[in-house]
Amino acid sequence: MKRQTSRTRSHHRIQRLNVIGGFLDGLDIEFADGLNCIIGPRGVGKTTILEMMRFALDTMPGRDGDPLRRRVETIVSSNLDGGRVELVVRTKDGQTYTISRAADEPPVVLDASGEPMTGVKVKGGRLFQADILSQNQMESIAENPHYQLDLIDKFSDGELAGIDWEVTSTQDQIEANARDLLPLLTRQAALVTETKELPAVEAKLKGMQQSAGPNAEAINSGHAHKALREREAMALNEIRKVCADTVRTVGGLKDRLGEDVDSLITPEILSGPNGTRMKRVARAMHEAIGNFEKLLDEAVEALRVGGKTLTSEKEGLDQEHARQETAFRQLLEKHKEAQARSAGRTAEEKRRNELLFKQRELADVTRQVKLLEAERQTHLGQLSNLFDRRFQIRHEIATTLTEDLAPTIRVAVRQCGNRDAYRAHLEEVFRVPTIKGGMVARKVADAIPPQVLVQLVRKKGAADIAEACGLNDNQAEAVVSILSQPQNLFALELVEMQDSPSIELSDRDEFRDSSALSTGQKCTAILPILLFESANPLLIDQPEDNLDNSYVFETVVRSIRKVKAGRQMIFVTHNPNIPVLGDASMVFVMDSNRTQGGVARSGDVDHCKDDIVTLLEGGKEAFTARMERYHY
Numbered sequence: 241m242k243r244q245t246s247r248t249r250s251h252h253r254i255q256r257l258n259v260i261g262g263f264l265d266g267l268d269i270e271f272a273d274g275l276n277c278i279i280g281p282r283g284v285g286k287t288t289i290l291e292m293m294r295f296a297l298d299t300m301p302g303r304d305g306d307p308l309r310r311r312v313e314t315i316v317s318s319n320l321d322g323g324r325v326e327l328v329v330r331t332k333d334g335q336t337y338t339i340s341r342a343a344d345e346p347p348v349v350l351d352a353s354g355e356p357m358t359g360v361k362v363k364g365g366r367l368f369q370a371d372i373l374s375q376n377q378m379e380s381i382a383e384n385p386h387y388q389l390d391l392i393d394k395f396s397d398g399e400l401a402g403i404d405w406e407v408t409s410t411q412d413q414i415e416a417n418a419r420d421l422l423p424l425l426t427r428q429a430a431l432v433t434e435t436k437e438l439p440a441v442e443a444k445l446k447g448m449q450q451s452a453g454p455n456a457e458a459i460n461s462g463h464a465h466k467a468l469r470e471r472e473a474m475a476l477n478e479i480r481k482v483c484a485d486t487v488r489t490v491g492g493l494k495d496r497l498g499e500d501v502d503s504l505i506t507p508e509i510l511s512g513p514n515g516t517r518m519k520r521v522a523r524a525m526h527e528a529i530g531n532f533e534k535l536l537d538e539a540v541e542a543l544r545v546g547g548k549t550l551t552s553e554k555e556g557l558d559q560e561h562a563r564q565e566t567a568f569r570q571l572l573e574k575h576k577e578a579q580a581r582s583a584g585r586t587a588e589e590k591r592r593n594e595l596l597f598k599q600r601e602l603a604d605v606t607r608q609v610k611l612l613e614a615e616r617q618t619h620l621g622q623l624s625n626l627f628d629r630r631f632q633i634r635h636e637i638a639t640t641l642t643e644d645l646a647p648t649i650r651v652a653v654r655q656c657g658n659r660d661a662y663r664a665h666l667e668e669v670f671r672v673p674t675i676k677g678g679m680v681a682r683k684v685a686d687a688i689p690p691q692v693l694v695q696l697v698r699k700k701g702a703a704d705i706a707e708a709c710g711l712n713d714n715q716a717e718a719v720v721s722i723l724s725q726p727q728n729l730f731a732l733e734l735v736e737m738q739d740s741p742s743i744e745l746s747d748r749d750e751f752r753d754s755s756a757l758s759t760g761q762k763c764t765a766i767l768p769i770l771l772f773e774s775a776n777p778l779l780i781d782q783p784e785d786n787l788d789n790s791y792v793f794e795t796v797v798r799s800i801r802k803v804k805a806g807r808q809m810i811f812v813t814h815n816p817n818i819p820v821l822g823d824a825s826m827v828f829v830m831d832s833n834r835t836q837g838g839v840a841r842s843g844d845v846d847h848c849k850d851d852i853v854t855l856l857e858g859g860k861e862a863f864t865a866r867m868e869r870y871h872y
Contacts (some may be wrong), residue, residue: 250332251775252368253808259292261323264837272825274804278812279819279848279855280830285837286812287375288319289830290779293810294372295320296327296341298363301374307381317343329368332775337367352744364401367576369394371770375781375812378770382754382762383656388741391766392653395637395774403630410626411734414619418730421612424605425726431602434712438595441588448585455571459578462568467589467818469561474597476554483543483550490536497529620733624691631655631739645768650744657740659685665735669728675718683709684719690735695733697723745768760786771799777808784815816856820845827852833855 259267264285273393278286294300295316302309324342331337338350339362347362360367373381381387393400427704449460505522509515572579638651645651663685670677684693687709696704697720706716723729744751744767754765763786770778784792792815800809800822812817820829827848831840841848857863 250334251807252332252370252777252812253330254293254327254370254777254779255330256326256328256744257289257293258326259320260326262289262321263319263832263835264292265323266836267838269828269839269842271810273807273808274825275800275819275822276808276810276826276828277819277824278810278828279814279851281855283834284830284832285319287781287832288315288837290781290810290812291315292320292325293327293370293779294374296325296339296347296362297368297370298341298347299370299372301372301377302380302384306372308377312374318778324698328375331368339368345481364405366398366405367399369398369401369775370777370779371774372779373770373781373783376785377764377781378766379759379785379786381766382743382757385738385741388743388754389634389653389739391769392634392637392641392651392741393416394776395641395772396633399776400630400633403626403633407623407626407630410619411625414616414623414734417612417616417619420726421616422608422730424609424612428602428605428609431598435595435599438592439598441592445585445588445592448581448588450638455575455578458571462571463582463585463589464751465564466568466586467593469564469598470593471592472557473561474593476550476557480547480550480554481548487540487543490540493534494536497532498526501525511667512799550866555690559647571624579743627656628737633741634741641769641772644772648746649765649768650742650746651769652744654741654742655822656689658738660738662735662737663841665731668733669722670719672722675715680709680711680715680719683711690732690737693723694729694732696720697729700724756772760788763787764791768795768799771796771803774807775802777810779810780865781810781812782814784813784818789815789817791823792817814856816852818854819848819856829855 253273254271257267258268259265267285267289269289278289280286293313294312300309300312303530320343322343324340327339327341337357338354339347342348349357349360349362349367351357358800362368377387381391395447414549449456449463480633501522505518505525509518510522512518522644634653635655638653641651642649663682666681666685667678670681684705688696689783690703693705695701700720702713702716702720705711705715705719706710709716713720723732743754743765745754745757745761746755747761752761754762757765767787768782768785770780783796787796797817800818803809804822804825813819818824824845826842829841829848829851830837832838841851845852852858853863
């Protein structure tokens, strides 16, 4: 996090807001750089303006299901009423874009000429970032570690958003790897179990070999050749089956391609306003599919040619096998003792051949497993590196904030310090009444990080787990047994322990965590961080809430004056100190007729001073009465 002075910092700007439809229909606000203040009586749409900009930028607060997110979604849906928001933004690089978003639709980005930009997303902040806080959200930040991380991440200038995207992409690759690996591991385990029988069968066959007599060598050779004939037949049958399966797969692929295009590009689409373009797409795809099908036909024909050769050779091989089998039977008929033992020996040879084929399959499956496991370890290493990079950036941001906000505020981040998700995951996995799964999950999560637990489970380290977690032998063995199941072990490898932030405020020479502070102190701890220099516009609904006026003047106003030359701010406020003493560049006075809200007046502080006095000071008479009472 590199500091720049407010004079030299390039920064993002929100230039204009248009609302089409709903309570603010026709609203057209052009924001200034520096400080913008939105004032007015309650119920005229001040809060709605901020939430409409949040809606356009697709930066909803918190996580899915959070009460704050639900409240914001309700404000937007009820006030937009099926309409649309247009937000004109200028990036710190000097590029201007219009973000248009209709109700229940994703944002659309338009370039400076009004043309839609495909492949450009607003969500994630890679195009444009703004820091937006709803009313009382500072208190939520002080209490919630997730919100604190979001606050710290805002200062990364988009770098953490890129890392988060890489994390998600890598996690998806690891999950796909597990889907490929799990069935192979199941098959591998079954094959290992079956092929364990092979040494015993081979030993039994060795004991069945003719060991004496003038024809012992010929009889043993005959049995060996008989077993080889069976393997030859099995090999040809397997090749024929693979070829037939491939031909069926190719045939199904040919049929599906054309059907998919026709089912997706319907007659209704072809007759619509973009029908000409869609017809071109349909023609191009059918032409491509036709060319592809020709190649598939050539491939199938090549297999059929090979299949004919296979059939011809198999017929010849069958004849050879029949002659060889007849000669072997004639040999056995000359030796009654060998003939009597032949049936049992033949059955064991057949079983050996089956096991040899399974052994070959096991070698192939094991090779695939090793490749996928190596790929998995590579992805897990990449994921670990991404987590380290993310923590390092957060740590640097926290260090800079602490240095600049000392001695009042202290910010820190502890890597992988939040074990809530890890603990919840283990509680779900250990739902086994016999071991008191909830208690075991908590002890394990508190004592052993997930990566270390994976290693202990792989080496069957039940004793180490028992000692580290204070479990008895049965509980530790159950932990290893449950987590050794591949699906559980793979899920454990993906459990993420979030970094743990802390924001502390100095209170009577003692630092106290923000979650333990009074409501006013919580805002005192969070607001200076929000007002720190940043390239992102800062939008806050009533930053003065829960703060006394002396703090508003001494901290809020002074911070505004310090950063406004290099940072745009848009505040909804009921406190006159913010627009007047902060010397707002623009004041927007809102009003409504109860069915629709809009801007009644706008301009600098001098232009809007009568409205400021009336709305924020209680009127000229109240202002004068206070002045006289104070003897000023």
